[in-house]
Amino acid sequence: xxxxxxKRTKEEKDEKExxxxxxxxxxxxxxxxxxxxxxxxxEKKFIKxxxxxxxxxxxxxxIPEKIIIQQCxxxxxxxxxxxxxxxxxxxxxxxxxxxxxxxxKAKVIELTDQYVRIELEIEGTKFEREIPIEIKRTLCPExxxxxxxxxxxxxxxxxxxxxxxxRKGRKEFEEIVSQLRGLKDRIQKELEKVTFVPKVxxxxxxxxxxxxxxxxxxxxxxxxxxxxxxxxxxxTQKAGKKLYRTTFLVRI
Ligand SMILES: [Zn+2]
Ligand SMILES: [Zn+2]
Numbered sequence: 001x002x003x004x005x006x007k008r009t010k011e012e013k014d015e016k017e018x019x020x021x022x023x024x025x026x027x028x029x030x031x032x033x034x035x036x037x038x039x040x041x042x043e044k045k046f047i048k049x050x051x052x053x054x055x056x057x058x059x060x061x062x063i064p065e066k067i068i069i070q071q072c073x074x075x076x077x078x079x080x081x082x083x084x085x086x087x088x089x090x091x092x093x094x095x096x097x098x099x100x101x102x103x104x105k106a107k108v109i110e111l112t113d114q115y116v117r118i119e120l121e122i123e124g125t126k127f128e129r130e131i132p133i134e135i136k137r138t139l140c141p142e143x144x145x146x147x148x149x150x151x152x153x154x155x156x157x158x159x160x161x162x163x164x165x166x167r168k169g170r171k172e173f174e175e176i177v178s179q180l181r182g183l184k185d186r187i188q189k190e191l192e193k194v195t196f197v198p199k200v201x202x203x204x205x206x207x208x209x210x211x212x213x214x215x216x217x218x219x220x221x222x223x224x225x226x227x228x229x230x231x232x233x234x235x236t237q238k239a240g241k242k243l244y245r246t247t248f249l250v251r252i
Contacts, residue, residue, distance in 0.1 A: 072140035
């Protein structure tokens with residue numbers, strides 16, 4: 001009798017012991033240690049058997065340490081790869097830089113002047129990183145041209161010769177001049193949407209409008225339905241590239 005009871009107690013004990021062992025093992029299994037740096041999974045996220053940092057290092061996958069963004073101090077446009085005024089294209093570019101590895105997904109969470117916070121996802125493990133941003137104040141190519149007084153074309157806005165002779169009365173002449181000024185403002189406004197106008201000179205019977213881009217000068221004249229004659233002159237030759245200046249004469 002006593003033997004059976006003792007035996008049963010022993011069995012129960014063993015069972016208890018076994019369960020305890022099992023439980024212990026399970027706790028060990030939930031806590032991982034990185035075989036490279038030894039950090040515990042309680043302190044860092046793991047991807048498979050490695051901690052995130054060692055996984056990244058092993059994959060030779062790089063999260064940029066710093067992102068340098070250029071900003072034009074004149075027009076405010078920004079550049080990472082290309083000049084743009086669209087902040088979302090900068091976000092896309094950062095995403096592309098961070099998700100260069102095929103197993104990595106990246107998403108920009110926050111973008112400020114000082115840092116970008118991104119969420120990375122590797123094999124289902126999500127984690128965040130903050131990358132400092134350095135903004136370099138510079139001049140974009142368009143503003144550089146503008147600052148240097150660069151121009152490719154001149155639109156010469158002139159009164160027709162018979163208007164100049166002042167056959168009409170003074171009042172009518174003033175009316176025509178004011179219309180011409182209005183047209184000059186209109187042309188300038190349209191041009192400034194697409195290029196730059198380094199200067200506008202007032203001439204005895206009209207205006208000279210200097211334009212940063214010949215093709216935009218041409219487009220604006222067409223847009224406003226203005227008739228013109230044009231002359232093209234070789235202005236300079238830089239590194240084998242010919243630079244022309246075009247004069248568009250518009251008679252009103
Ligand atoms: Zn590690
Ligand atoms: Zn600029």
